[in-house]
Amino acid sequence: MSARALEALQSADVIVGYKTYIDLIKDLIQDRKVISTGMTREKERCAAAIEQAAAGHRVAVVSSGDPGVYGMAGLILEMLEARDQLKTTPVKIIPGITSATASAARLGAPLMHDFAVISLSDLLTPWETIEKRLVAAARADFVIVLYNPASKKRDWQIKKAREICLYYKAPTTPVGIVKNAAREDEEIYITDLSGMLDYPIDMLTTVIVGNRSTRRVEGFIITPRGYVL
């Protein structure tokens, strides 16, 4: 967590967030009013935050990782716009460490070259759009970072994503799988496109697939930047 995020939490009098994330910071927000709801209740949380702010409270809306990467920043702004309150409500977005770079740091240096971040969740996005982006990223040899790769109800998207990658990338292309990056119950696996489905992949997991230069060395994944050593 950044110093600015901590400061924002400590200067707020109402904290709004998804229950799991609120639990992670409970020691930092004692004595604050907390509004937490379950998964997929994002709109409800945003509405609550906006109402609290309109009532004169200083509200902190908590996202994991970075609020601007598939997080709550966009929904807050959109909802304020829809209610015609965007001009009158001061909003400050505080960036964080998104899972792509938190996971990369645990794997070595897989993101030293151009990369594409793609969410495999087709709840809000048609699968055709996701597939088109997977094809484009794999064909142009991007390192690919997969967010929301699977959940209990969504199990085939990661298999399909791997198939698309295998069409353009070698089966030996390094793959890093990080669950709960930088948290207590972190799990890290380094494998390749061929073997990746043998590892646990769920909604708390980020998957990073290398480009054609990415290598596995001594427990690290390295994508060379291009320096001549």
Added chain:
Amino acid sequence: MSARALEALQSADVIVGYKTYIDLIKDLIQDRKVISTGMTREKERCAAAIEQAAAGHRVAVVSSGDPGVYGMAGLILEMLEARDQLKTTPVKIIPGITSATASAARLGAPLMHDFAVISLSDLLTPWETIEKRLVAAARADFVIVLYNPASKKRDWQIKKAREICLYYKAPTTPVGIVKNAAREDEEIYITDLSGMLDYPIDMLTTVIVGNRSTRRVEGFIITPRGYVL
């Protein structure tokens, strides 16, 4: 800066980094031995860091943003590998807030959907590779984040990147330009593909080009995630 990064700096006895970045943290590293060199001297800095570590020092190598995104993490690992010291040198990579998300936070919420990060620097990468990735990302309607968009010596790459974007994206596609994101001398411009070249773009600037749903609203750039409001 994250608490972990600060901790690492404070527990190191030697700090190695690019002069400009060392200056930004000089108040935090008083009384430490500092090895700083100029731009494009990355290999020299890494070699110095490795030598200091081999001599028994606890060394912190400083990158701006996130060390794993076009930063120093990869070069350190590669150089240790080349010297056959990767197994024997403990390396810890501490993630940071990369310019894509730091800049996004200042613009609103442009990265709420899939995005591609592309460096326009052709010093270490053939331009053909960069162009191929620009085409792929623009055609598949990614939000596009451009790192190293221009420098005193590199001025045509950003024009070419804009041309490629204009082939696939509307001229009214929102563009955010952020210089020195979250630093004292920060500059923020919100414009569109048509007008973007009228703004100052240099090597301290990050440029974010929206997808087909990205909108400009009340001084913000928002890429909708897809919620029905």
